[in-house]
Amino acid sequence: MTSDDDDLPSPPATRDLPALTETPIGTVACPGDDPSEFEFIAPGDQGLRTGEFVAYNATVGGEQEAILARVTNTAQERGLPGEFLANPDVDPAEVAGALGVPTEDTELSRFTARTIGYFDEQISTFTNPRIQPQPGTRLLLAADTYLEAVLPSADWDSESGTGHLGWLLNRPHGAANIHIPIDTFAATHLAILASTGSGKSYTASVLIEEMMRPASRAAMLIFDPHGEYDTLRKMRRDKHSHVFEGDDGYRPEIEIITPDEITIPIPDLTYSDLLALLDGPSDRMRYVLNEAWRDLTDESNHITPQDIINKCEAVEGERSGTVDALAWRLNKSLNRDLFVPAARDDLTDLVAPGQVTVLKLNRLSQSDQQMLAAALLRKLYEAREAATRGEDDAIDHPVFSLFEEGHRFAPDGDARSLGILRRILSEGRKFGFGVGIISQRPSKIDPDVLSQCGTQIIMQIQNPNDQQAIRTSVESAGEDVLDELPGLTPGQAVVAGDAMNTPVLLNVRARHTEHGADSPEATKEWKTAYDRGENEPTGVTDAYDRSDDVDETPL
Numbered sequence: 001m002t003s004d005d006d007d008l009p010s011p012p013a014t015r016d017l018p019a020l021t022e023t024p025i026g027t028v029a030c031p032g033d034d035p036s037e038f039e040f041i042a043p044g045d046q047g048l049r050t051g052e053f054v055a056y057n058a059t060v061g062g063e064q065e066a067i068l069a070r071v072t073n074t075a076q077e078r079g080l081p082g083e084f085l086a087n088p089d090v091d092p093a094e095v096a097g098a099l100g101v102p103t104e105d106t107e108l109s110r111f112t113a114r115t116i117g118y119f120d121e122q123i124s125t126f127t128n129p130r131i132q133p134q135p136g137t138r139l140l141l142a143a144d145t146y147l148e149a150v151l152p153s154a155d156w157d158s159e160s161g162t163g164h165l166g167w168l169l170n171r172p173h174g175a176a177n178i179h180i181p182i183d184t185f186a187a188t189h190l191a192i193l194a195s196t197g198s199g200k201s202y203t204a205s206v207l208i209e210e211m212m213r214p215a216s217r218a219a220m221l222i223f224d225p226h227g228e229y230d231t232l233r234k235m236r237r238d239k240h241s242h243v244f245e246g247d248d249g250y251r252p253e254i255e256i257i258t259p260d261e262i263t264i265p266i267p268d269l270t271y272s273d274l275l276a277l278l279d280g281p282s283d284r285m286r287y288v289l290n291e292a293w294r295d296l297t298d299e300s301n302h303i304t305p306q307d308i309i310n311k312c313e314a315v316e317g318e319r320s321g322t323v324d325a326l327a328w329r330l331n332k333s334l335n336r337d338l339f340v341p342a343a344r345d346d347l348t349d350l351v352a353p354g355q356v357t358v359l360k361l362n363r364l365s366q367s368d369q370q371m372l373a374a375a376l377l378r379k380l381y382e383a384r385e386a387a388t389r390g391e392d393d394a395i396d397h398p399v400f401s402l403f404e405e406g407h408r409f410a411p412d413g414d415a416r417s418l419g420i421l422r423r424i425l426s427e428g429r430k431f432g433f434g435v436g437i438i439s440q441r442p443s444k445i446d447p448d449v450l451s452q453c454g455t456q457i458i459m460q461i462q463n464p465n466d467q468q469a470i471r472t473s474v475e476s477a478g479e480d481v482l483d484e485l486p487g488l489t490p491g492q493a494v495v496a497g498d499a500m501n502t503p504v505l506l507n508v509r510a511r512h513t514e515h516g517a518d519s520p521e522a523t524k525e526w527k528t529a530y531d532r533g534e535n536e537p538t539g540v541t542d543a544y545d546r547s548d549d550v551d552e553t554p555l
Contacts, residue, residue: 008243011162011179012149015119019066020140025054026111028137036115038069038133041077044107050074051484051505052170053142054113060129065118067129068142068150070502072480073112114480116502119150125501126150144168144176153501154181163210165203165457169492169505178506180455180499182216186400186434188454188498189425193470196440198460199490201228201404203508204438208232208356211400214246217354221380221401223373225408227362230256231514240512253355259363266303266334267343268375274308276416277333277371284322285329291315301343305334338368347383350376351399366408373409373417377401381424384431398432406437407444418446425452443469450474454498460488481505 026042042048052071057064115133117126147168154162162179190207194200211218212235222229233254235244244252271293275281281289292311296303309327316323350357361369380399386392401424403409409417424433425448437453439445443465450473458474461467471482474496481494481503488494488505496503 009164009174009177009179011154011164012145012156014156015121015146015149017146017149018143019068019119019146020055020057021143023141025139025141028056028133028135028139029110030135031132032112032114034114035130035132036128037072037112038115040111040113040139041108042111042139044076044109048074048109048111049170050480053116053147053168054139055142056133056137056139058118058129058131058133058137060118060131065129066146067118067133068116068126068502069113069139070116070480071111072114075110077108077110119501124155125153144171147176148178151501151504152178152180153184153499154179159215161211161213161216163207163216164509165206165210165495166493166506166508169507173507178495178504180495182211182218184499185436185455185497186211186218186398187429187432189428189434189452190436190455190457191406191442191450191453191474192436192438192457192459193442193461193466194440194459194493195462195466197490198440198488199493199508200438200440200457200459202491202511203457203459203493204402204404204436205229205232205511205513206508207436208402209235209244209512212252212354212356213244214248214250217250217252218356219351219353219397219399220356221351221376221399222356222358223361223369223401223403223409224358225361225369225405227360228404229358230360232356232358234513238513243512250354253352255350255355255357257357257359259360260337262338262359262361262364262372263340264338264368264372264375265343266305266308266339266341267297267301268379269371270378273371273374273416276367278326278329279332281326281329282322285326288312288316288320288322289326301345302341304341305330305339307341308334338364344379347380347395351380351395353397367416370409370415370417373403374420377417377420377424381420381428381431381433384428384433388431398434400434400436402436402438404438406439406449407441410437410446410449412444412446418449422446422448422452425449442466442473445469447473455500456495456497458482458485458494458496459492460490461485 025046025048026040029039029041032038048071050071050073053068054071055066055068058067115128117128120127149156161182163182164177164179166178167174168176168178192200192204208220210216211220233256235241235252235254271290274289274293275286289312292308292315296307296311308330309323312323312326361372364372380395383392383395384399387394387396409415410421411418421435424435428434437445437449442450443463450469456474458470461470467482467485481496484494484505491508492505493508494503494505
């Protein structure tokens with residue numbers, strides 16, 4: 001599904017907006033169990049659901065403030081007696097009428113709400129007044145435009161780019177649009193977590209589209225293990241391409257690097273990378289290789305497997321069994337098309353402003369994917385460090401790298417790419433190096449990596465282990481919001497963390513480009529394949545056919 005051409009809402013321009021609507025919602029009944037909670041009573045037919053925002057006026061420090069609160073629980077307060085409802089053969093309305101009990105306007109609900117606070121312009125976020133609303137306080141529905149302005153942690157006065165992610169889940173389509181600040185999650189990292197089929201790659205593509213629009217022109221590198229992001233090409237050529245065009249002629253560049261084009265320069269490897277490639281090297285082999293590798297990397301940026309073997313011979317001697325064993329292992333590991341002798345000197349072909357580069361890794365093994373990520377991330381990180389120090393201006397702009405199936409690159413365990421990812425996630429902010437982790441298995445991701453992702457977009461998660469991993473690592477999303485995860489449907493998400501002033505539930509907007517990871521229609525494809533097989537005989541003969549035309553081709 002793609003969006004309509006004119007579905008391009010503008011971000012808010014100010015926060016100086018009325019906070020409350022004229023719609024009364026209910027009346028505060030009593031304090032809740034938690035110091036930040038209160039309970040209120042409201043008619044049950046208003047359609048209030050958990051996650052909705054209500055507000056009330058209160059005096060704080062002598063000033064009148066609009067206090068925002070989020071509905072966290074609902075329960076029936078009063079309705080038809082249970083006895084009426086227990087017998088399915090009895091119409092409760094008829095019984096209620098016979099007894100003279102009114103059935104209209106009598107359904108009441110008791111809601112629990114958690115106080116978020118009033119928006120403090122001085123600190124650009126919410127302040128909880130820690131004053132419980134008095135029983136009898138009138139509650140109103142919070143205004144759409146006010147929520148659009150105060151929920152994201154964005155500076156609307158600046159020219160920083162924002163991304164239109166969707167609209168509030170409990171409001172009508174497009175009524176309260178949510179734009180999140182791209183600078184924030186690009187600097188403090190991002191996690192998109194969801195069960196398979198819940199829309200995580202779709203949501204990631206929505207963000208990519210927003211980051212490639214004229215207001216942002218990101219420099220993005222995508223590690224794509226399944227080849228799902230080819231359709232980003234259509235940012236330049238389908239009927240929605242004008243969405244991505246700037247008044248100055250800007251159009252995003254989309255580079256798709258196929259598996260056949262992906263290489264790992266041998267000089268970009270480290271000694272520990274080499275060891276990881278070799279099959280069970282002995283202590284002596286490790287020593288010889290370490291000596292040889294140190295000399296080689298000091299001498300040249302062009303290294304072949306034979307160069308390493310020759311240097312090992314220089315260290316150990318030509319007739320050494322150690323060198324012979326190393327040579328066998330080096331040739332087995334490095335004499336493949338994936339590895340090339342020349343160091344990568346120029347990274348600008350991979351990361352440039354206004355360009356998204358997709359590395360299609362679908363024909364590489366997981367260990368090769370991790371090795372590629374380790375070598376490339378180190379190179380990019382060193383370039384950003386040098387640029388920040390003013391030593392090299394080759395990559396003189398921030399970089400954002402997105403990892404589909406992030407648990408492959410940052411598993412809870414060991415992987416070649418884990419160390420450099422941890423370093424970028426902990427230190428990359430000051431060097432303008434952002435990371436996005438997409439995963440269907442949060443419990444399989446290194447906890448340090450997950451906890452360093454400052455902004456989280458979390459969709460339906462059913463697995464208890466994954467839910468617990470999110471509760472442990474994602475501090476910004478409260479329990480009441482995380483309780484919503486199992487009940488979300490595809491396309492619905494919780495957004496929390498640095499990019500938001502408070503967690504919100506939203507519907508993700510439709511993509512401008514086509515989605516590249518739809519599930520196959522299995523029954524349709526089975527039938528097509530069956531019909532094809534029936535119409536195109538393969539030569540295989542019925543096993544019980546006694547004729548002389550038996551196909552004896554070995555299987």
